Amino acid sequence: MTLIETILAAVGGTVAMAVFGIVAGLFFLGVDRKFAALMQARIGPPLRQPFIDAAKLMRKENIVPENAIPWIFNGAPILALASAITILLYLPVGSIMPVLGGAGDLILVMYLLTIPALAMVVGGFASGSPYATVGAQREMVILIAYELPLAIAIIAIAWRLSMAGIADPFSLTTIAANPVWGVVGPVGAVGLLILLGILAWVTPAELSRIPFDAQEAETELAGGLLVEYSGKNFALFYLAQAVKTIVMAALAVALFLPWNLSSFVAMAPAVAVAADFVFFLAKVLLVVFFSISLIRVSMARFRINQIVSIYWVWLGLAGFVGLALVMIDAILAGV
């Protein structure tokens, strides 16, 4: 593909992924709220409630506080949404391979994940509010905290694929096409289960959800870094949150649950794409339930220093154990 063709595909892909990310993301936020309500024996809001919330926010006053730096305050939500959309272009969706699969790998995705969070930090500091400043400070700390276990999980998978003689182990196209479970033996499978658990615990922090939402903490910081945001600025952060939900779920699916229905059942190509897409959404539903809804309903918020201990000490250690098991597995397999 020439550069022009790549750029044209990228533009078309960006528009398509923006629509998909926002619509599917808002839908899954609704699903998460429904799950949480059912677990708390409530009826809960309808699935379309996040769409209603976003539409209502767009019609509300967009207050810019007198202490804020207006262009940064208004620019941060736009950057947060835009950067979240770009990550989707590097991730496979069902049997649809990533639009930019050849232009960026897993390490790039890991670093792109920090941009929406940094946009929130910048917006928080630009709010000129003490609550927002403390919230932004906490977001920075959380960002550093979950980097270590996330990096361990990613590197372990890519390293094992590389040891199995698979070329381009960091490419998401490669990872999606070669499920790592098929490469490892029983010891490696235990290691991978540990790493899967780690990714499930990184997801709520990436999405600022309970128990890792110390940066917003409604009961102590009154919303933290988002306290001064309202109207369309807040709506854009909400949409960015929706897109990030799909991004994190798609990442978990690509790394640990990459199978497609079309690999098991023979079907026409057009049907296969649709069936794999529906199957992908089912896997996203699974990830949303286990790593967002279930965790946030069953736990209370951690303090900021507890969050760092959990990620750097406990999940870091668990990650090294998982990595060691994957390495032992490679040695046992004689590679």
Next chain:
Amino acid sequence: MDIVATLVTGFGFWNPIIWLAVLAVALVIAYLIWLTGESSYKPGTEQTKPYLSGNPEPAKQDVHVGGGHLYWGFTEAMRGYYDRIVPLHTGVLTDYLLWFFGIAAILILIVGLI
């Protein structure tokens, strides 16, 4: 060197130009969504004052988070580590050089043994 080429490191790869092009398109999309929203508010009224649960706003310097406090949660959680590491930073150049040569010697020994 081709400025639009994909950077390949042997294992990883990425193309910054394509990412920037994609980001530009995504920024336009996000900006268009932002433009469709309501822009008005009431400047200079109660609604533009910082929300502090009804408390008076402290002086700016009292609520400023300085660079030294930016990573507070991190340094607090890792206090056991920092309590040992910080005193080692004496500010004396010869101490730092001693550490540098000591660690370099250990590394050379390890590399030599392997």
